[in-house]
Amino acid sequence: MTDPETLSVTIVDGYVDEPAHFGVPPYISTYPRYAAGALVDAGVPREQITYHTIDRLRDEPDYWRDVDEADLLLYLGGMTVPGKYVGGTPAEPDEVRKLAWTATGTSLMGGPVKFGVGDENAGATETERQDLDFDFVAKGDVEAAVHDLVESGLEGFNNRMRDIEEVSRWAREGAFVVEQHPNHPDHLIAELETSRGCAYRCSFCTEPLYGNPEFRPPPTVVGEVDALSDYGVKHFRLGRQADILAYGGDGEAPNPDALRQLYGGIREVAPDLETLHLDNMNPITIVEWPEQSREGIRIIAEHNTPGDTAAFGLESADPVVQEENNLNVTAEECFEAVKIVNQEAGWRPGEDPGDGPSVGRNTPNRLPKLLPGINLLHGLKGEREETYERNREFLQRVYDEGYMLRRINIRQVMAFDGTDMSDTGAEIANDHKQLFKRYKKRVREEIDNPMLERVAPLGTVLPDVHLEYHQDGKTFGRQLGTYPLLVGIPGERELGRTIDVAVVDHGYRSVTGVPHPLDLNAASMDELTAIPGIGDSTAGDIVVDRPYETLSDADFGTEVDLSRLATVRPLERAD
Numbered sequence: 001m002t003d004p005e006t007l008s009v010t011i012v013d014g015y016v017d018e019p020a021h022f023g024v025p026p027y028i029s030t031y032p033r034y035a036a037g038a039l040v041d042a043g044v045p046r047e048q049i050t051y052h053t054i055d056r057l058r059d060e061p062d063y064w065r066d067v068d069e070a071d072l073l074l075y076l077g078g079m080t081v082p083g084k085y086v087g088g089t090p091a092e093p094d095e096v097r098k099l100a101w102t103a104t105g106t107s108l109m110g111g112p113v114k115f116g117v118g119d120e121n122a123g124a125t126e127t128e129r130q131d132l133d134f135d136f137v138a139k140g141d142v143e144a145a146v147h148d149l150v151e152s153g154l155e156g157f158n159n160r161m162r163d164i165e166e167v168s169r170w171a172r173e174g175a176f177v178v179e180q181h182p183n184h185p186d187h188l189i190a191e192l193e194t195s196r197g198c199a200y201r202c203s204f205c206t207e208p209l210y211g212n213p214e215f216r217p218p219p220t221v222v223g224e225v226d227a228l229s230d231y232g233v234k235h236f237r238l239g240r241q242a243d244i245l246a247y248g249g250d251g252e253a254p255n256p257d258a259l260r261q262l263y264g265g266i267r268e269v270a271p272d273l274e275t276l277h278l279d280n281m282n283p284i285t286i287v288e289w290p291e292q293s294r295e296g297i298r299i300i301a302e303h304n305t306p307g308d309t310a311a312f313g314l315e316s317a318d319p320v321v322q323e324e325n326n327l328n329v330t331a332e333e334c335f336e337a338v339k340i341v342n343q344e345a346g347w348r349p350g351e352d353p354g355d356g357p358s359v360g361r362n363t364p365n366r367l368p369k370l371l372p373g374i375n376l377l378h379g380l381k382g383e384r385e386e387t388y389e390r391n392r393e394f395l396q397r398v399y400d401e402g403y404m405l406r407r408i409n410i411r412q413v414m415a416f417d418g419t420d421m422s423d424t425g426a427e428i429a430n431d432h433k434q435l436f437k438r439y440k441k442r443v444r445e446e447i448d449n450p451m452l453e454r455v456a457p458l459g460t461v462l463p464d465v466h467l468e469y470h471q472d473g474k475t476f477g478r479q480l481g482t483y484p485l486l487v488g489i490p491g492e493r494e495l496g497r498t499i500d501v502a503v504v505d506h507g508y509r510s511v512t513g514v515p516h517p518l519d520l521n522a523a524s525m526d527e528l529t530a531i532p533g534i535g536d537s538t539a540g541d542i543v544v545d546r547p548y549e550t551l552s553d554a555d556f557g558t559e560v561d562l563s564r565l566a567t568v569r570p571l572e573r574a575d
């Protein structure tokens with residue numbers, strides 16, 4: 001019998017991406033936090049719990065020693081939606097196997113990896129469950145498994161789900177583990193769970209495998225935020241749920257009072273938080289309960305931080321595909337939901353709440369509070385050429401009627417065992433690959449680009465952009481938050497820092513920005529020429545005529561109102 005007090009445990013985070021749960025850096029998912037709390041609850045002292053991300057093991061191979069020497073190795077990971085990531089690279093199956101081989105102690109694997117493992121994390125793939133040479137695989141909740149495994153003296157556990165009381169306790173007790181994340185404290189966003197499961201049964205989705213929704217009451221989520229902020233976390237996303245609007249209700253209808261308690265409580269315990277965003281809102285909830293939904297959306301927009309996105313899983317605007325895959329919302333209903341979110345939450349800080357959508361060049365220079373995103377999924381049963389046209393027409397209509405979308409996410413299906421899609425597999429997606437490519441390009445050019453210009457017009461300020469990598473003489477970075485815009489800034493700036501940026505140009509899914517405010521006495525030629533209407537010769541004149549005492553001294557007749565972007569700072573005297 002192994003005494004928990006003497007046990008050393010290493011948790012390795014291979015990252016997760018599920019339909020309603022994200023944990024690739026800068027995000028930290030709930031899994032390592034809950035698992036750490038469960039270990040403490042089972043009697044393992046905190047100082048004997050080590051947490052590493054897979055990227056840290058890659059970057060600093062000495063840390064493999066912690067994998068080797070731990071009495072218990074816990075691997076957490078699994079991708080059940082396809083994706084490409086900037087902030088981290090999910091563990092590959094071979095790396096996960098190597099973890100199991102390296103561990104001399106007991107090894108346990110859990111998280112969404114239990115749903116299956118593909119050869120790669122990409123669309124149009126089929127998956128199968130593998131144990132990847134671990135001693136144990138948690139087929140229920142991994143936090144419950146690790147808790148029971150420790151309590152049994154590492155003998156074994158029954159696969160089970162944890163209950164709300166346990167998770168509330170473990171979430172608080174495990175908050176300490178965030179301090180060991182390489183992105184802690186400034187560049188880390190904690191994914192928060194408000195519920196699991198879903199009232200609906202879409203063919204491709206793993207969320208219904210958790211059953212009907214079960215909500216965590218407001219005090220337990222608020223208590224977790226309180227604990228996390230004690231450990232320095234300032235960025236939060238309410239992302240672990242199928243539908244934030246349904247929070248605290250009967251499973252389907254909204255309950256604005258619960259939302260108020262949740263959001264109000266979070267603001268109370270973490271008054272200095274810098275990001276409060278969400279993920280996943282079901283458009284069907286908005287259409288079926290419009291008044292309660294409007295109220296709920298207003299509550300969210302009152303308490304969140306700007307640039308928030310409510311991702312809508314329309315998945316397909318084609319009625320045939322909807323029917324065959326049990327999708328719960330029609331294109332018409334989704335359009336109505338887009339309109340309502342735009343009206344209630346598409347305002348910008350400085351405007352009156354409920355005054356959306358805020359569009360045009362003279363709007364306040366911040367992103368709107370909350371906008372819808374649209375998820376479209378291809379390769380579903382019944383898909384035909386017309387499906388692509390219908391999806392594109394839906395997006396075009398949203399644009400033409402003056403509304404905003406923050407993000408259009410177009411993917412191909414991954415077929416998981418246990419979902420209805422497992423019979424169809426990736427066949428349709430593979431057959432339609434060329435069609436998919438052409439259509440995606442068209443959406444990017446014809447809709448994404450003008451939409452982005454509407455959402456973030458010239459001069460929109462994005463505070464605290466984290467500088468992440470260099471490419472082609474530019475620096476790229478993003479804010480922390482839900483689906484942040486990728487920003488390219490002229491020149492190679494020091495990475496790892498944050499700066500405020502003003503938008504000057506728009507790509508399909510990214511923007512070009514200059515530091516804000518741009519000091520005309522110090523700006524580089526590259527920064528100046530990034531501003532529309534300033535070519536090499538005007539930029540050269542601006543540089544030659546320095547220094548300026550006031551902005552009006554630098555009047556070069558540019559078509560852009562420089563006061564939205566620039567300033568002049570006095571030059572430092574060298575005496």
Ligand code: SF4
Binds near residue numbers: 313
């Ligand atoms: S509504 Fe459909 S896609 Fe969304 S979580 Fe539920 S089952 Fe999954």
